[in-house]
Amino acid sequence: EVQLVQSGAEVRQPGESLKISCEFSGRTFTSYWIAWVRQMPGKGLELMGTIYPGNSDTRYSPSLRGQVTIAVDKSTASVYLQWNSLKASDTAMYFCARRGDGWVFDVWGQGTLVTVSS
Amino acid sequence: QSALTQPASVSGTPGQSITISCVGTSTDIGAFNFVSWYQQHPGRVPKAIIYEVKNRPSGISDRFSGSKSGNTASLTISGLQAEDEADYYCTSMSTTSNLDYVFGTGTKVTVL
Numbered sequence: 001e002v003q004l005v006q007s008g009a010e011v012r013q014p015g016e017s018l019k020i021s022c023e024f025s026g027r028t029f030t031s032y033w034i035a036w037v038r039q040m041p042g043k044g045l046e047l048m049g050t051i052y053p054g055n056s057d058t059r060y061s062p063s064l065r066g067q068v069t070i071a072v073d074k075s076t077a078s079v080y081l082q083w084n085s086l087k088a089s090d091t092a093m094y095f096c097a098r099r100g101d102g103w104v105f106d107v108w109g110q111g112t113l114v115t116v117s118s
Numbered sequence: 119q120s121a122l123t124q125p126a127s128v129s130g131t132p133g134q135s136i137t138i139s140c141v142g143t144s145t146d147i148g149a150f151n152f153v154s155w156y157q158q159h160p161g162r163v164p165k166a167i168i169y170e171v172k173n174r175p176s177g178i179s180d181r182f183s184g185s186k187s188g189n190t191a192s193l194t195i196s197g198l199q200a201e202d203e204a205d206y207y208c209t210s211m212s213t214t215s216n217l218d219y220v221f222g223t224g225t226k227v228t229v230l
Contacts, residue, residue: 044224059217103152104169
């Protein structure tokens with residue numbers, strides 16, 4: 001059974017950096033796109049970007065390009081979401097999800113709550 | 119990349135059927151049969167309940183059904199139950215998104 005396990009909740013101050021992770025368990029890590037989805041407090045789901053672990057092909061939402069970095073480590077079957085300089089507006093729940101057959105996000109991580117506050 | 123348009127809220131009484139619309143364009147819903155629907159209870163992880171317009175993943179109740187006509191997809195919940203109270207999101211493959219996807223704005227379903 002495929003599972004995505006995310007790193008724990010984080011609290012940071014504005015301007016700080018942060019890297020959260022999403023570890024894939026099961027077979028075929030390199031064969032499916034992994035997405036990061038943001039949910040700001042009380043708001044809807046927003047697709048931030050996707051990465052294909054097989055060749056590290058990475059795509060970003062135009063509204064977030066340059067603000068975050070998505071990366072993969074095939075040796076640990078993990079995908080990462082990284083900020084160099086957090087803002088209060090980055091406070092949100094972040095989910096990773098696998099895009100399975102049928103173009104559906106069929107497996108989701110449990111979510112990582114990021115709080116940015118001074 | 120514009121989001122797919124959903125009604126902000128839909129409500130119904132137990133046992134009733136309700137339908138949530140998801141309006142897109144000819145470059146997303148109208149172009150592909152890759153519409154998915156997700157259910158999210160408060161504080162919980164989203165869960166796929168429909169994929170490829172009308173298919174249900176294993177374990178999903180047959181009270182949930184999906185359809186598409188032109189640029190509009192729909193999710194129907196039959197025999198509404200209290201446990202169906204949640205937020206629902208549609209997604210579609212898209213030719214105008216560099217992410218190949220576009221999400222819907224979300225619909226809050228309330229069981230009266």
